[in-house]
Amino acid sequence: MATQKISKILSIDIGGTHIKTSVLSKNGKLLSEYKKLPTPQPATPEAVVETIKTLTKGLEFDVISAGFPGYIKNGVAITAPNLGTEYWNNISLADLLTKTFSKPARVVNDADMQGLGLVSGKGFEMVVTLGTGFGTAFLKDGELLPHLELAHHPIKGKKDYDAFIGEKALKKLGKKKWNKNLQFILSVLKTVFNYDTLYLGGGNAEKINFKLDDNIKVVTNIEGIDGGAKLWKQ
Template sequence: MKKTPSQLRVLSIDIGGSHIKATILNKKGDLKMEYDKIPTPAPANPDNVIKAINTLVKDFPAYDKISVGFPGYVKNGVVKTAPNLGTDYWADVDLSKKLEKALGKPAQVVNDADMQGLGVVAGKGLEMVITLGTGFGTALLMDGHLLPHFELAHLPIKEGITYDNYIGEKALEKEGKEKWNKRMKKVFKILKTVFNYDTLYIGGGNSDELTFKLDKNMKIVTNADGIKGGARLWRDDESESKTKRKLATPTE
């Protein structure tokens, strides 16, 4: 018996530099189980990551579709860069096809900050999402729709130093919490000036390390919030398909 859209279940996966996290969502993005995680393997090449995902989800409830947030630049399900996992391993790997083969369900793969953005934004105006983890992730959305993805983490903030180098996990460990927070104040000032966003959402494990008061239009969000974006990926895909079918239908 064919399932109705409201009955569909989505396996939502977040691949990070330190952990791979996953849960099952319904069509609305509600969690149907607590999200679970497993350490990201080393080396984090495609075969090892897919093996880890298989191990993580082997006892999960049944699901119909797969959504993945990946820490790098992804185009049509194909990875182009993976700075915190190893671009040499991942360049031009069609992760969506590999996962479809490994897990037997349709899969969509997008940048991890993009997926988190879909999960947390209110859908009003220009909203920006950043993730503070192993590296620095960013996403931009207008009225709830993803804008083209830019790897802002690789822009230089000063000569020879990128945002990843400046505020990533290694910078926090090396410089300490106080100096890292001073750097974050500088980064927030730049983002506000450059993007003039309506709301800024701050996710990732290191968002807990922020010690200063945020502006009223800046909000801390959790990994559990962000992983809900996996359901939105398929809702948006369905909406686009309906629009295309409608445009293709001859009018009298």
């Protein structure tokens, strides 16, 4: 389907705790209410799709954009650490959504999709989401770069980023220690990636209690909502 024929895009954000949907114009304007429901447990593909069907009842759209919390390759889920990789490994979510709704679907990592909506499009920009886990996206002049599952790279001893700074770490360590962990991570990212701008999003970004560098911006999920529209312009 040619981009110019697209007028309504169903944007889906699949998270470890909630699934959110909205309908966007091709320019990213919100055309429907931003809705969310708890992510089903267990989060099998069938249960997730049923939740999406409930959220989208009565909505009209031409195409689908979905952000998924794991590694996606050509619309196929390879890992899903916060949903259950055993349920999702080698599941084509793009095909599943296309078959369910009879509409073309594009699926990328959730941080990648949010990143498309957040970045300025100038230089090398990095997006980090602080939620159930640790999500990342990298963009150069507004174009998505290949996704890296940085969350599973060891950052401290045997702990990877998810274990060091994810939701479980926040609950176990408390806000003060969690912020110290985040400061350590940001010092590593600054040295390794030398980004022009870093965006910090996700539900736990509001818990940051220290001064950030001038080229680090705290953002909300709503600010990146038009990523679902921009995915069809990539």
